[in-house]
Amino acid sequence: xxxxxxxxxxxxxxxxxxxxxxxxxxxxxxxxxxxxxxxxxxxxxxxxxxxxxxxxxxxxxxxxxxxxxxxxxxxxxxxxxxxxxxxxxxxxxxxxxxxxxxxxxxxxxxxxxxxxxxxxxxxxxxxxxxxxxxxxxxxxxxxxxxxxxxxxxxxxxxxxxxxxxxxxxxxxxxxxxxxxxxxxxxxxxxxxxxxxxxxxxxxxxxxxxxxxxxxxxxxxxxxxxxxxxxxxxxxxxxxxxxxxxxxxxxxxxxxxxxxxxxxxxxxxxxxxxxxxxxxxxxxxxxxxxxxxxxxxxxxxxxxxxxxxxxxxxx
Ligand SMILES: Nc1ncnc2c1ncn2[C@@H]1O[C@H](COP(=O)(O)OP(=O)(O)OP(=O)(O)O)[C@@H](O)[C@H]1O
Numbered sequence: 272x273x274x275x276x277x278x279x280x281x282x283x284x285x286x287x288x289x290x291x292x293x294x295x296x297x298x299x300x301x302x303x304x305x306x307x308x309x310x311x312x313x314x315x316x317x318x319x320x321x322x323x324x325x326x327x328x329x330x331x332x333x334x335x336x337x338x339x340x341x342x343x344x345x346x347x348x349x350x351x352x353x354x355x356x357x358x359x360x361x362x363x364x365x366x367x368x369x370x371x372x373x374x375x376x377x378x379x380x381x382x383x384x385x386x387x388x389x390x391x392x393x394x395x396x397x398x399x400x401x402x403x404x405x406x407x408x409x410x411x412x413x414x415x416x417x418x419x420x421x422x423x424x425x426x427x428x429x430x431x432x433x434x435x436x437x438x439x440x441x442x443x444x445x446x447x448x449x450x451x452x453x454x455x456x457x458x459x460x461x462x463x464x465x466x467x468x469x470x471x472x473x474x475x476x477x478x479x480x481x482x483x484x485x486x487x488x489x490x491x492x493x494x495x496x497x498x499x500x501x502x503x504x505x506x507x508x509x510x511x512x513x514x515x516x517x518x519x520x521x522x523x524x525x526x527x528x529x530x531x532x533x534x535x536x537x538x539x540x541x542x543x544x545x546x547x548x549x550x551x552x553x554x555x556x557x558x559x560x561x562x563x564x565x566x567x568x569x570x571x572x573x574x575x576x577x578x579x580x581x582x583x584x585x
Contacts, residue, residue: 322348338364
C-alpha cells in the first residue's frame, strides 16, 4: 500500500466501540502515511466535534472508524460543517448495521482500501427534530414502547434491542399488550391515528445487528421508508416477529404496514421512545425529514440501492 494518501483524510476512531481492537493493525498501517490524520474520541459525543473540526482543518474525506453510534456522531458533524465532505466507514462496532446495507468489508484493512478507491454515492440523511433537540440518522431511527415490556424482558434483551424489543418480546411470553394511540402525519396529508407498537423510519435496511426492519429501503431515493408494526394479538405479533427474525420479509404480515414519505410527524400517548442509529434519543413529539442525497458515502462493490420486492403477490 502506498505511504501517501492522495487526499487529505481524517480518521475518527472510537476506542470504546464493540470491536475496536480489530482496528489495531489498521492503525499501525496508517500511522506512517502522510496525508492521514488519526483522531480518537475520548468520550461519547466527541465524534461530532472532531468531524466538524476535521473539515475546518481542511480534510477532504472523513472516515468514521467505529460502530453505528460513532458514524451517527460523525454524520452530525459533517452535516453541520462549513463544507460538505465525503464520508468513509470502517465498521468496528457491535451491530454495524449501516455497513450491512452499504455492503462494506468487515475486515478493517479491506474497508480502508475500499475507502481509497471505492465508489461514492450520495445518500439521503434523516433529519430528526423534537421541540428541544436536533439529531440525524444515516441508517435507521426506530421507535417503540417500554412500560409492560420492562417487566417482561431481561435487561440484556432490552439493551440490545432498545425500541425494537416489543417485536423480539412477542416471540416469548408477554402479558397482554396495551394499545398505544399514535398520530402520524405523512408529508402534508391529514394526520392518521394508529395503534402502533413499533415505528421504524428507515434509510438503511437493518437494525439491532442485522435484523431486516426495512427490507426495501433505498438509501438514495429521497424518501423515508416508514414501517409500522400495529397492535395485535400475541399470535399475530409472534407471526410478524418470526418472519422478521428468520430474515423473511415481514412487510406482508397483516400487522405490518410500509409507507413512504419525505416528512413524517409522530405524536403518541403514552410517549414513544426513538433512537437514532441505535442510540436512544427522545420520547418527545418528533418530526423526521429526509435531506435528499445530502452526504457522499463510500459504498462496497456489492451495494444495491434498489432491492426488488420478491415477496410481492405471495
Ligand atoms: N472514549 C469513549 N469512551 C466511552 N464511550 C465512547 C467513547 N468514544 C465514543 N463513545 C461512545 O460509544 C458509543 C458506542 O459506540 P459505537 O456505536 O461506535 O460502537 P458499538 O455500540 O459497539 O457499535 P454499534 O452501534 O454498531 O452496535 C457511542 O455512543 C459513542 O458516543
